[in-house]
Amino acid sequence: MDNRAVLEEGALIARAADGDAAAFDELIRPRLDRLYVTANRILRDGAAAEDAVQQAMVLAWRDLRALRDRDRLDAWLYRLLVRTCYRELRSRRRLAANVVQLERRDDADATLAIHERDALERAFRRLSADKRAVIVLHHVTGLSLIEIAGVLAVPEGTVRSRLHYGLQELRRVLEPGEMVDPVEEPA
Amino acid sequence: MTEMADLDRTIVAWLREGETVAPSRLAAEIRLVVGAVPVQRGSLLRLPWTRGRDRRPRALALVLAGAAVATVLLGLLWSSGSVPPPNPSPSTMPSPSVAPHATEEPGRTSPLPSVQATAEPVETYPPATTLSVPGIALDLPAGWSWPPSGSTILFIGVLDEIGDPYAGVYNMLLRPVTSASGPHRFHSPAFGATPDAGMHVLTAGIQESTAPLEADRVRAVLEGAGYVVARSSVKLATGGAIVLDWDVTYNGPDLHYRAYFLMVGGAVRRIDFATPGAPPGEALATQLLDIVRSVRAG
Numbered sequence: 001m002d003n004r005a006v007l008e009e010g011a012l013i014a015r016a017a018d019g020d021a022a023a024f025d026e027l028i029r030p031r032l033d034r035l036y037v038t039a040n041r042i043l044r045d046g047a048a049a050e051d052a053v054q055q056a057m058v059l060a061w062r063d064l065r066a067l068r069d070r071d072r073l074d075a076w077l078y079r080l081l082v083r084t085c086y087r088e089l090r091s092r093r094r095l096a097a098n099v100v101q102l103e104r105r106d107d108a109d110a111t112l113a114i115h116e117r118d119a120l121e122r123a124f125r126r127l128s129a130d131k132r133a134v135i136v137l138h139h140v141t142g143l144s145l146i147e148i149a150g151v152l153a154v155p156e157g158t159v160r161s162r163l164h165y166g167l168q169e170l171r172r173v174l175e176p177g178e179m180v181d182p183v184e185e186p187a
Numbered sequence: 188m189t190e191m192a193d194l195d196r197t198i199v200a201w202l203r204e205g206e207t208v209a210p211s212r213l214a215a216e217i218r219l220v221v222g223a224v225p226v227q228r229g230s231l232l233r234l235p236w237t238r239g240r241d242r243r244p245r246a247l248a249l250v251l252a253g254a255a256v257a258t259v260l261l262g263l264l265w266s267s268g269s270v271p272p273p274n275p276s277p278s279t280m281p282s283p284s285v286a287p288h289a290t291e292e293p294g295r296t297s298p299l300p301s302v303q304a305t306a307e308p309v310e311t312y313p314p315a316t317t318l319s320v321p322g323i324a325l326d327l328p329a330g331w332s333w334p335p336s337g338s339t340i341l342f343i344g345v346l347d348e349i350g351d352p353y354a355g356v357y358n359m360l361l362r363p364v365t366s367a368s369g370p371h372r373f374h375s376p377a378f379g380a381t382p383d384a385g386m387h388v389l390t391a392g393i394q395e396s397t398a399p400l401e402a403d404r405v406r407a408v409l410e411g412a413g414y415v416v417a418r419s420s421v422k423l424a425t426g427g428a429i430v431l432d433w434d435v436t437y438n439g440p441d442l443h444y445r446a447y448f449l450m451v452g453g454a455v456r457r458i459d460f461a462t463p464g465a466p467p468g469e470a471l472a473t474q475l476l477d478i479v480r481s482v483r484a485g
Contacts, residue, residue, distance in 0.1 A: 021221050029214055036209030041202055050210060054217055059411045061221045080411070087410050120201045139199045171194045 010070055017064040024061055031074065034141060035081055041136040042085045044125060052088050056080040078141070078151045082133045089129045119173040131166030134159055398448040401455045402429040405446065409433055421476065423483055426450070432466060443467075447479045 015023035028035075032053070039049035039056075059080050067076055124132065130152075137143045137151065145163070149156040406416045409431070416433045428449040443466045447458045460467065460475050467475060 021218065024221060025214070025218055028217070032214055032217075033208045036213060037207055040206060046206065046210075050213055050216075053209065053213060054220060055407060055410070057217045058220055058407055062408075083411065083413070087413055087415070090413075090415060116197065117201060117204075120198065136202065140202050167195060167198065170198050171191065174194050174197060 006071075009073070013064065013067070013070050013073060016061070017067075021061075024064070027073075028057055028060070028077070031077060035077065038078065038136055038141045039081055039085055041140045042082070042129075042132045043088055044121065048088050052081060052084040056084045059084070072150070075147065075150045078137065078143075079153070082137075082151065085133065086129045089132075116174060120170060123170050123173040127166055127169060131162045131169075134162040135166045135170075138163055398427075398429050398450045398455050401457070402431055402446075402448040405448075405457075406431055421447075421479075423449070423476075423480055426483065428479055428483075445475065447475075449479065449483055451483055 009027070012023045012027045016027055035053050035056070036049055039052040040046055043049050043052060056077065060077055067073065127135075133152065134148055137148045138145065143151065145156050145159045148159045152159065402418065406418060409416050414433045416431055419430045419432070420427050421430055426449065428447045431446045431448070432444070434443050443462050445460045445462070445467065449456055449458075458479055462471070466472075
């Protein structure tokens with residue numbers, strides 16, 4: 001971002017912090033897609049991701065004045081979003097079980113891909129929220145490990161460790177002989 | 188190594204599958220919600236003596252909170268078997284020295300105890316009064332008590348610092364503790380009595396709001412702080428009240444909070460209760476509702 005863009009964004013943040021809803025809208029609109037995709041990949045649920053983004057943005061709107069370092073708006077927004085996702089995952093664990101509905105295809109290759117997806121889906125859902133967040137922020141959102149450490153407020157080594165062990169758990173289900181059985185067909 | 192890279196490529200490709208843009212309605216929904224939520228932070232009331240205080244490390248805060256809760260509960264247990272006889276004539280006390288931001292309505296007697304030393308503890312029955320602080324007013328019935336223990340103040344501060352927006356705090360504050368050392372012996376309810384101390388929130392100072400909207404705001408903040416909040420409603424004879432329930436786990440005993448939101452005379456009113464360990468049972472819940480009804484009835 002060039003200097004002019006930084007200044008413009010700084011002015012937008014200042015206006016939004018003073019209660020200018022239009023400025024806030026202008027501030028978050030270009031970020032909405034990435035925030036939504038991040039939440040969607042962490043939660044594996046579009047509706048829950050919409051809720052999470054909405055809640056995080058309401059928190060951002062309410063607490064924008066508390067943002068001391070305005071250069072770190074993105075990191076702050078991701079932090080709010082990830083926390084909202086954590087909460088969503090916690091409440092979902094109490095209230096509901098996730099049901100994955102798989103598409104049916106007849107050709108063998110596609111069926112294998114479905115099995116891979118199913119295995120990954122199941123393995124990913126078994127990951128802790130911390131590992132999910134790190135994997136998504138790194139491989140989907142494209143943040144560096146240092147940036148993720150800033151977002152999550154944990155040491156970089158912790159981020160590296162979560163990424164390593166998270167991917168290891170996902171790899172395990174793809175290794176030959178480890179693939180989970182496909183969903184049984186009804187008789 | 189190559190195999191691992193292949194696996195990672197498969198994983199990353201799978202992770203990136205799916206939608207890449209937010210639903211078009213999301214921006215409009217956020218605009219709508221944001222338009223209904225004031226940016227001013229005064230809508231979340233902070234305790235006056237914790238306002239502006241630097242945040243301490245959360246781990247330390249939790250340890251201190253645990254210690255404070257344990258102190259208060261031990262005090263309650265200790266004192267529950269030795270209830271002094273009631274004193275029909277309330278004593279008058281000097282002006283507050285513990286809550287410097289508190290203001291009193293003209294003509295009222297100060298509700299706060301003196302910290303001046305006296306030779307023997309004197310049983311104290313503070314008179315009914317209204318304690319007003321910016322944005323909130325508490326209606327205190329005769330016999331309310333003020334535990335002069337520093338741990339209680341600390342506990343309140345810790346709750347505030349870890350993001351609990353004053354919920355349950357006033358009730359904890361007003362809960363009688365007779366074992367606390369100090370110049371006065373404080374009134375204690377009979378064993379088994381509801382320890383609500385008669386706290387009535389007169390107004391939450393929220394203008395142009397509704398009880399459901401205000402409950403949603405509080406819920407959003409609590410959920411943002413990581414609490415799992417259950418929302419429900421109760422029907423009263425003259426309308427309804429929104430109820431929020433949530434638990435807070437400390438190193439000490441867990442606390443369950445219940446907050447009622449209702450509209451009275453065009454203003455949103457909020458009434459908080461804290462119970463140690465579990466949600467209030469049926470009998471206690473009925474008593475809490477009686478308090479809510481009394482607020483509704485004015």
